[in-house]
Amino acid sequence: MPAPQTRPAYEAARFLGAAGLLMLALAGAETFLDPYKIQILNLIAINIILALSLNLIYGFTGMFSLGHAGFMAIGAYVCSLCVLTPAYKETMWILEPIIWPFSHMELGFFPAVIAGGICAALAGLLIALPVLRLGGDYLGIATLGFSEIIRVLITNATPITNGSLGIKGIPKFSTLWWNYGWLLFTLYFVVSLLRSNSGNVLKAIRDDQIAAKTMGINTFRQQALSFTVGAFFAGVGGALTACLISTIDPKMFSFLLTFNVLMIAVAGGLGSITGSVVAGIIITVLLEWLRIVEEEINLGFILIPGIPGMRMVIFSMALMLIIIFRREGIMGMRELAWDTPLRLWRRFAKTSAPPPPAKNFSIQEAETMPRSQAAIPGENEFILELRKAGMRFGGVTAVKDLNMSVKTGCIAGFIGPNGAGKTTVFNLISGFYKPTQGRILFQGADITGLPPHLVCKRGIARTFQNIRLFPTLSALQNVLVGFHVRQKSQWWMPGLQLPASRREYAAMREAAMRLLKRLGLDDEACEAAGSLPYGKQRRLEIARALATEPRFLLLDEPAAGMNPYETQDLMELIQDIRQDFNLTILLIEHDMKVVMGVCSNIWVLEYGICIADGPPEAIRNDPKVIEAYLGEEYMEYA
């Protein structure tokens, strides 16, 4: 059963209700708590904002980034320079006088924080362009370096930043109201982003970048986007910090600061929003409370001298313990929800809300869209043409002079000995390799060398030999990621609650459910793709490919690992989807029952060269094919 969708009005009411409660609590806190406790409450809000921004980058998009201190520094300095009065700045910069325009600019607190966030975001974008192409650990090292560069720049740009003296006397604008206001905004923005299809897309990139590319996702653009948004909120956090503690200097923004944020995000659970919130509260409180270990402790009989930095020792050890014993953090990837108890009850009672009415977002409708350049028979007799296509890796020729014309609407097969270059041809067609020779035409247009996501947009989808689903996403989310390439809503729309993008998402969910049902997977819609049994994973991969609304589908060994019974089902499925979705299919397969049973034309590859092509009967009896591939006893064996 799909998770019941909540109605917008109900959701808005819930959000406003929570905000109201929070306001009451803040008013209470302001009246009854002492300044020290209020300070801690403020730090909690800022730390949660920072942890959320890192979680977006690292936990949800899978980019290991250690640049948070740098973004915070930018936010803090920009904001401080904006809120200080020109007269004050004149007197403060004693080493070197402050230069124009910094000496004269003055903004209110709110625009100053925004400015800090935007400058951090710009820096994020700037650093994203070269370093996001690195992955994994390299990205961590590069961003760590970036953060240090920012610190050194600030130390030395004395006419702007007052150098190592730092800036003192920043007005304490960061009140409880501002901090919690920003926290609510951050939460709201991040939650709406992640709940929309953009969230599915980011998580898909985290799970498997290659598969995400074949879903038509411009992974680089999406990663840069997530990185920039994360940097924005880190900048906001930095700005709020500056106006909370009123003094900033370059030493503050060392790696230790990044480490603090990382600790909250990891302890809470990478990929869990509520985890960041919970850990933000716990760790901030503990950080304050643990100050006692840095002071002298008098146990009566013995006097333990205070050890400065002891808190961080304890925290580092706690982080190590978390990594060793509970790597997924407090929450893992799960979320606490308002209606968790309600949902449990629903599951217990086995009732489900009726699906909301939604506009049809159907494959049929898609066909009337201009993009499909309707495959009129006769006009494009061949949907795909390879003209002398070839691929060399260093000195090895994997594919050579391959000519291939696939008729629109047919099911074609691709066979050959292991290592003959069949999958290489798939990679050429789907854009993972740029052919070193020849051209590839799709629907009459040259697609040679287009990157995978653009090939997908043109209408080519594929599956993988070793199944590449997004394992942590549910089956439904996997299919939704497939719809992204045809989606009209932009990433910033969900936060605005535009009815159009809301309707589109609801319609996509419906279409995705229909697609799952069509492939017999509707009962597994909410299960993690990685936990599905093998046969269902294969089907889900096909469902996901169909969600991109392809004209042309490449299947790489769809029957591998299936028993004859399952294979029979698969053959029917392939024929049915070709009919229902008006597809042309090209498949690699070693099961001759499948190839001979469903294909109208077959190409045989050996050592990268096409040795035969034709209808099944001709291939079956071709002496060259029998020698290279089928084997003499093929007939009696099959």
Add this chain to the structure above:
Amino acid sequence: MLEINDLHVYYGGIHAVKGISLSIPQGQIVTLIGANGAGKSSTVRAVAGLARNTRGSILLNKATILGRDPEEIVRAGIALSPEGRRILPHLTVEENLRLGAYARNDKPGITRDLEWVYSLFPRLRERLWQKGGTLSGGEQQMLAVGRALMSSPDLLMLDEPSLGLAPLLVREIFSIIRQINSQGKTVLLIEQNAFAALSISNYAYILETGKIALHGPGQELLHNPQVKEAYLGA
């Protein structure tokens, strides 16, 4: 040689194997057949020491091996060519094969077995210096089987060795399995190609949802109408 008694395997909250018992006599080929998700791979993973959450008993030559570490089990003489191949992508073909013999010390024996594997799979000799990860799917399958052989096991467990192989090679791999068996090695085979597997098996077990549904000599199951309908696609 291998005795499995009332084996249960739990896998991520799923009760994958629900109390199966089977025995593999010395020098035979025994096959497990069943649909995807029936518990075949979980069973061999348990034998190889890769499944952690298990109950029951597995005896190798009367000594219990359930609960022991995978590396000890390899040294005890059991090798697995795992599902999904699991070759080492950044090592060359030869390095992959030599690592298969990591637990051995007899240099001449290793050299001899390496030659033997290359003669079984001439394709691997052509790709000697290529990194495992750049091999095609079928070549990786050959490498996984070859690597398992390199530990010179008494019991060779093959999890779908014909997966992704061209028809010519599928035939060949079954004749290779026979050949391996005729050299005195015991084989536990998992296959979707039930016809070929049963043809070469001394004995076979059919698994359904974690339990043994049927068992008998390979030739007998081959002619069993139930088996024909469900697994041979007749």
